[in-house]
Structures are given as C-alpha cells and as structure tokens.
Amino acid sequence: MLEEKLIKEKVLRDPIHNFIHIDDPIILDLINTPEFQRLRRIKQLGIASSVFHGAEHSRFGHSVGVYELARRITERFGHYYSDIWDPKERLVTLVAALLHDIGHGAFSHTFEHLFHTDHEAMTREIIMGNTEIHSVLSQVSPDFPNQVASVIAKTYDNPQVVQLISSQIDVDRMDYLLRDAYFTGTKYGEFDIDRILRTMQPTANGIAFDIAGMHAVEDYIVxxxxxYWQVYFHPVSRGMEVLLEHLLQRVQELYRSSATNESIDNNFVGPLLAPLFTNKALTLSDYLKLDDNVFMTYINIWQSxxxxxxxxxxxxxxxxxxxxSMEITNETAPLLDELKVLVNNAGFNADFYTAQNRAYDLPYDDYKPNVAKPRTQIDFLLADGSHRELADISTLVAAIKGKASIDQRFFFPKEMLSIEPDELFADTFKQxxxxIRNNSLTTPNPES
Known part of the structure; x- marks a missing residue:
C-alpha cells in the first residue's frame, strides 16, 4: 500500500515522551474522529484519582503515547533491521498501537466487570463497524480495517507486529507504567525505556532483546x-470501585423493578444510561455515547x-x-458470613455495603503452550546467536516467574469501626x- 506523508509534521506535547510525532495523514485523521476524541473523557486509571489526586490522565494521552513508542520502534527497525523487518508492516503497527484502547468503556475495567463487556472485543467492533474509524481505515485499502482488527485479536500473521502491541513487554505496558507513575506521583513504574528500545530487535518468531539490555528489562519487570501492589491494587481505590459497582447495581435493580411496579419512576436513569439496564444487547452507538462524565453527572443527581x-x-x-477493607486469609475467610450478619444488624444492607474483592496479576511467566492463555516469553539474543528466556539468565526475574500477585479483601462500611453507636446497635458495633481486633485483620487508612 502507498503511504502518504503530511506536508508538515504535526507534534503533540507530552509529559512522558516530550513530543508525539505525526507525519502520516491517517494517524491525524484517526485522532480527529469522534470515537477517538471520546477517549479524552475516559480516565486511564478510572477512579484511582480518589487516592492519587494527580491521576487525572486519560485514555487519549495513553493511546497517543503507545503510538509514539510504536513509531520509534518501527523507525529503528526499518533503519537497522531491514533484512528481517518488512517496512510494509509499519502502518498497521502504528494504527493498531493508536487504536488498541478505543473500545474502553467509562471507568474502564470497572465498567467491563459490571456490564460484562470486553474492551478488546469492542475495539474490534469499532474498527469493523459503522464508524468514522472504519471509514478512515478503509481509505488505506478495503482489507486494512480487518488487518488492524486481527492485530488486536492477536491473529495477525506477523508475530513481530502482534508482540509489539500485545506481549509481556509491549508498547502498551511500557507507556502505561511510565505514564501512571508520573501522574500518580510514584516512582515504582520508572525504568530505562530508552535502553529497552535500543536493545529490542525483530526476529523470525517475533521480538527479542540484545543481552546488553537485560538489566533494563529486569527493571521493567520489577x-x-x-x-500493581502500590497503585493498581490500592485498597482505597478498590473501596471506591466497590461503591461504584454497588450503586450501579442498585440502579439496575430499581430500574428493572419499575417495569412491574408503577410506583417506581424509571426516569431517574435517563436516555443515555437506559440501554445499559435493559435486557437488550447494548448497541455500538449506545456504547460510544458513554464516558466518565455521563456517569458522574447521573451519580451526582442520584444523591437526592x-x-x-x-x-x-x-x-x-x-x-x-x-x-x-481488611485482608481475607485462610483463617478469616470462614468468618465472613458472620461479619455480614453484623453489618446487617447494624442497619446496613450487606448486599450493597459489603463485598469480597480479589485483585490478581501474574508479573511474569514463560511460554506454556498447554495453558488457556499462553504468554509470549521475553527472549534474549546472546553473542553466539542463541536465544535464552529471561528467567533463565536473571535470578531476580526467576524469583517471581509464575508466581501470581493476589490480594483478597472484605469491604464494609467505615461506620462499623469509627462511629459511636446509639444504644440500639451498641452491642453490634462492639462485637x-x-x-477485627481478635482476628488481626488489616484496615488501611483511606488516606494512605
């Protein structure tokens, strides 16, 4: 396919990469579509700003950042590895990087959990559906939208492109770690990205790294x-997520009850949210009208x-x-039903004021072909031309390979601990x- 260039390069200022360079008309056209502009209204970290007040950054900023990393990598591949990197793969890589999160819903993963959506499936639907995104992609070639969608689905026939967009060290993860660390004010996510990009190279089976970059990759994994432990699994942020989930569940319950109970007014939902709470499948058009601002407006109204x-x-x-919240352990898990009874006795509906929440992540694992979702392992090229998997040469990574990070918590109203109860519930609060004191359960400070 013929790649046109802009007469003059466009740049976006960015706090992570300094400049986002755009010299392909299709990239600029995609950014200017309403589907992509919607990402400005979806926070990258959902409601984590309730804990890290600087975390107001959006999926828009992350997406253009991922594109910029892909642009830098493909430019370097084209210059130094023209014998194994096909320059025709450049454009599909850049577009897939830019659009990889186009299907995220409001509040991101919280939305997925509650309404049973899949942002990758929605991304493919936006790319292939009746959207301006699809119209722009079709101008490249009739099959180009399908090529981009297959990269998102990890079925594209070039493993180099797929691994650049989705693997255990891809442009998506590298950008969000640096970006989230910057905006949360933490230092945990910082690593030497320039060193990683300089040692990354294409191979016949995908992507590998020169052995000289091993310590930079180690740093990235750690x-x-x-x-994940300090930011993404933060118990207070999860406490806010539980509130959000439960209040939307209450909305759903009230809305559906209104169908058989005339005393319940269903107008409190409004036309934008109504499709979410019916039994009908959510259309793409309805989905694209939703963003964080829509939900926040209605939640504000629901206070009354x-x-x-x-x-x-x-x-x-x-x-x-x-x-x-408090940690769930093998010793305390059997006692949670008793805690729910105490919450109910104190006047709180345990269905809406308690929850068990499980945060899970696998920091790194090697390739296991027999598991449901095998991971593309991180390989290194040695001086003799042989390949070695990261954990084989790094004792640091070997220590965490295949070991899941899991944090299970029981959430409950703060009043169960801090408010002086009236005489009616005095015994319940004391109990x-x-x-909690007798079982040594943890209750993190909400400001921590």
Missing part, C-alpha cells in the same frame, strides 16, 4: 510488579434519589467516603470491632 440506598451510596462516592 517496576510493573511494584506498580428517594431510594435511601442509592442516595447514600451516591453520596459516599461523590464525597470520597470509600468502604473500609464487630472486637472481631
């Missing part, structure tokens, strides 16, 4: 591990809803009053506090 549960949960969410 940085990712620490970011006559239903006491929806009103209270909305007020807690808008006022940043997360549910408290709850005693239960």
């Amino acid at each position: 940085s990712r591990y620490q970011m 809803h006559p239903d006491p549960i929806l009103s209270d949960l909305s007020q807690r969410f808008m006022g940043r009053r997360p549910l408290k 709850f506090r005693s239960f």
